[in-house]
Amino acid sequence: MSSFGIKNEKLAGWNRPPVFESDGEGELLEVAMGPHHPSTHGVFRMDVVLDGERVIKLKPVFGYLHRNHEQLGQTQSYLANMPYTDRLDYFCSLTNNWAYALAVEKLVGQEVPERAEYLRVILAELTRVQNHASTIGFLLQEMGASGTPLMYAFREREKILDLFESLTGSRMMCNYMRFGGCRVDASPAWIEATRKVVAGLPAFVDEFERFLMTNEILMARCQGIGVLRPDLAVNSGISGPMLRASGVNYDIRKVDHYGIYDRFKFRVPLGDHGDIYDRYMVRMLEMRESISILNQALKDLPAGPVMDPKAKIRNFRPKAGESYGRIEAPKGELGFYLISDGSPNPYRYRVRPPSFINLTVLEDMCLGSNVADVVLIFGSVDIVLGEVDR
Amino acid sequence: MAVDEKLKIELGKQGVMVTTIQELYNWGRRSSIWPMQFGLACCAIEMIATTMARYDLARFGSEVFRPSPRQADLMIISGTVTKKMAPQVVRLYNQMAEPRYVIAMGACAISGGPFKQGYNVLKGIDRYIPVDVHIPGCPPRPEALIQAFMTLQKKIDEQHLTGEGRPRHLDEQAPGEFQVPEFGEHDLDPPSNPGTWTVPKIIQ
Numbered sequence: 130m131s132s133f134g135i136k137n138e139k140l141a142g143w144n145r146p147p148v149f150e151s152d153g154e155g156e157l158l159e160v161a162m163g164p165h166h167p168s169t170h171g172v173f174r175m176d177v178v179l180d181g182e183r184v185i186k187l188k189p190v191f192g193y194l195h196r197n198h199e200q201l202g203q204t205q206s207y208l209a210n211m212p213y214t215d216r217l218d219y220f221c222s223l224t225n226n227w228a229y230a231l232a233v234e235k236l237v238g239q240e241v242p243e244r245a246e247y248l249r250v251i252l253a254e255l256t257r258v259q260n261h262a263s264t265i266g267f268l269l270q271e272m273g274a275s276g277t278p279l280m281y282a283f284r285e286r287e288k289i290l291d292l293f294e295s296l297t298g299s300r301m302m303c304n305y306m307r308f309g310g311c312r313v314d315a316s317p318a319w320i321e322a323t324r325k326v327v328a329g330l331p332a333f334v335d336e337f338e339r340f341l342m343t344n345e346i347l348m349a350r351c352q353g354i355g356v357l358r359p360d361l362a363v364n365s366g367i368s369g370p371m372l373r374a375s376g377v378n379y380d381i382r383k384v385d386h387y388g389i390y391d392r393f394k395f396r397v398p399l400g401d402h403g404d405i406y407d408r409y410m411v412r413m414l415e416m417r418e419s420i421s422i423l424n425q426a427l428k429d430l431p432a433g434p435v436m437d438p439k440a441k442i443r444n445f446r447p448k449a450g451e452s453y454g455r456i457e458a459p460k461g462e463l464g465f466y467l468i469s470d471g472s473p474n475p476y477r478y479r480v481r482p483p484s485f486i487n488l489t490v491l492e493d494m495c496l497g498s499n500v501a502d503v504v505l506i507f508g509s510v511d512i513v514l515g516e517v518d519r
Numbered sequence: 520m521a522v523d524e525k526l527k528i529e530l531g532k533q534g535v536m537v538t539t540i541q542e543l544y545n546w547g548r549r550s551s552i553w554p555m556q557f558g559l560a561c562c563a564i565e566m567i568a569t570t571m572a573r574y575d576l577a578r579f580g581s582e583v584f585r586p587s588p589r590q591a592d593l594m595i596i597s598g599t600v601t602k603k604m605a606p607q608v609v610r611l612y613n614q615m616a617e618p619r620y621v622i623a624m625g626a627c628a629i630s631g632g633p634f635k636q637g638y639n640v641l642k643g644i645d646r647y648i649p650v651d652v653h654i655p656g657c658p659p660r661p662e663a664l665i666q667a668f669m670t671l672q673k674k675i676d677e678q679h680l681t682g683e684g685r686p687r688h689l690d691e692q693a694p695g696e697f698q699v700p701e702f703g704e705h706d707l708d709p710p711s712n713p714g715t716w717t718v719p720k721i722i723q
Contacts, residue, residue: 172559196640219658287568
C-alpha cells in the first residue's frame with residue numbers, strides 16, 4: 130500500500146486491521162457512541178454493533194442539532210436568511226454565504242461586479258485553507274496527538290479569522306455576501322494584510338507536512354483504513370475532498386465555472402486508494418492549490434465597486450421561478466435550491482449539505498474495521514453537525 | 520471571619536502564612552475548574568479556540584477538558600440545545616459531581632437565540648438546570664468566555680461555607696438531581712423544572 134508514492138517500509142503489513150473470524154460464540158456488543166462523545170465533532174450518535182473489536186453494523190443517528198433551518202428560511206425574507214446560512218457549516222460561513230447568494234442571483238438574474246467576484250474568491254479560498262488545516266488538526270487529535278497539531282492549525286486559523294474580522298466585523302459568522310456583490314469594500318490595508326498572511330501560509334503547510342506526512346503512527350493508522358471505492362462514492366453522491374481522494378476527478382470549480390474560477394490556474398489533487406491517508410493528503414494538497422489561487426487573485430484584484438448599483442435591496446421580490454446555486458465548499462458540493470412564488474420569502478428553501486451526504490457512506494467504510502478506527506474514519510469525512518442536521 | 524490584612528502581611532514577612540479554611544477551600548476550587556469536553560454547536564468552536572495557544576485558557580487553570588462528566592466541575596453549554604438533546608444535557612449534568620457549575624455560552628443556550636422560532640429548539644437551558652454565568656453573543660468571542668470564567672471564579676470566591684449563600688453541595692436542602700425531561704405528546708414534558716425556573720412576570 131502506498132499513497133502518493135509514500136511508503137512506510139518498516140510498517141509493511143502492519144497497517145491492515147487484523148481480521149478476526151467470528152466463531153459464532155459469545156455475544157455481540159452494542160455500543161452507542163455519542164451524542165456526548167469527545168470525537169463526534171458535536172452531537173451525533175453512532176449505534177455500533179461489535180463482535181469483539183470488529184464493527185459488524187453501524188447505524189448513524191442524526192437530529193441532535195436540528196435547528197429548523199429550512200423551515201425558518203421559508204418564513205423570512207431572502208436577505209434575512211443570509212445570517213442563518215453562516216450557522217450551517219460554522220467553520221466556513223463565507224462559502225455558505227456565497228452559495229446562497231449565487232442561488233438568489235441566479236433566481237433574479239443579478240450580475241456581480243468584478244471586484245466583488247475577486248473578493249469572493251479570496252475569502253472562499255482563505256476559508257478553505259483554515260477549514261482543511263483545522264480538519265487535519267482534529268483528525269490528528271483523534272489519533273491521539275492530543276492538542277499539538279490542532280494548536281498549529283488554530284494558530285494559522287486565528288490569523289485568517291483576524292482578516293475576516295477586520296473585513297466583515299465578525300470572526301466566525303461573517304454575513305458578508307449580498308445579492309449582487311459584497312457588503313463592504315476591502316481597504317488597501319486589508320489587502321496588504323491578506324498578502325502578508327498568504328505569504329506566510331506555504332511555510333505553515335511545509336511545516337505541517339514535515340511533521341505529519343511520513344509520521345509512522347499516522348501512516349500505520351491511516352493507510353488502507355476506511356477505504357471508499359470510487360463507484361460507491363459516485364453512486365452515493367459523495368463530493369468534495371472525499372470523492373477526489375477516491376480518484377474521481379470532480380471539482381465544481383472546474384466543472385461549473387461559477388464565479389471567475391476559469392481565470393485561475395490550479396490543479397485538482399486526486400487520491401488513488403480512497404483511504405484516510407488519501408483524504409488527508411488531498412486536503413493537504415488542496416491547501417497548496419488554494420494558496421496559488423489566492424496569490425493569483427490578489428495580484429489581479431481590480432478596482433471598482435463591490436456592489437452592483439442596480440441591485441435591489443428593499444422590497445426584494447423575485448419573480449416566480451426556481452434556481453439551484455452550487456459551489457465547491459471546503460467539504461464538498463454545497464447547493465441551495467429555491468422556489469419563488471413572487472412573495473418576499475421563498476416558497477421552498479432547501480439546502481444540499483455536503484457533510485450530510487458524505488456521511489451516508491459511513492457504515493460502508495467502517496464495516497470490518499476496528500472500533501478505534503471508526504473514530505478516525507468519521508473524522509476523515511470532515512463533517513459539521515450544523516450542516517448535517519440543519 | 521477574615522484575618523487582619525496588616526497582620527497577615529507582617530506574618531508573611533516572617534514566613535508564616537495565615538488564612539481561613541474558607542479562603543483556602545475557595546481558592547482551591549476556583550483555581551482548577553475543569554470543564555467538560557462537550558460541544559453542542561457553533562460556540563464549541565470558539566470554546567476550542569479559547570483553549571488554544573492564542574487565548575490560552577490554561578492561565579485560568581481550566582485547560583483540562585475532561586470527556587467524562589464524573590471528572591468535570593463545569594459544564595459549558597456551548598450552542599443550541601434542541602429538544603432532542605435537552606434530556607441528554609440534563610442527564611449529563613446529573614452525572615457530574617458536586618461542586619458543579621454551568622456556563623450558558625451564547626444566545627442559543629440563554630434563550631434559543633436566532634433559532635428561537637424553531638419548533639425543535641429549547642428556549643434556554645436554564646429551564647432545566649441552574650445556570651451560574653450567562654454570556655451573550657452569537658458566538659461570544661473567546662475573550663467573553665474568559666470573562667465568564669473570571670466571573671465564575673469571583674462567584675466561587677464569595678461563597679461562604681456556612682449560612683446563607685453557601686454552595687449547593689454544602690446545603691442539604693438543595694436538590695442533587697434534576698428532573699430529566701421526556702418527549703411528551705407535543706413537547707418536552709415537563710416544559711421546565713419548577714424549582715429551577717419560573718415564568719418571568721412582565722411588569723407593565
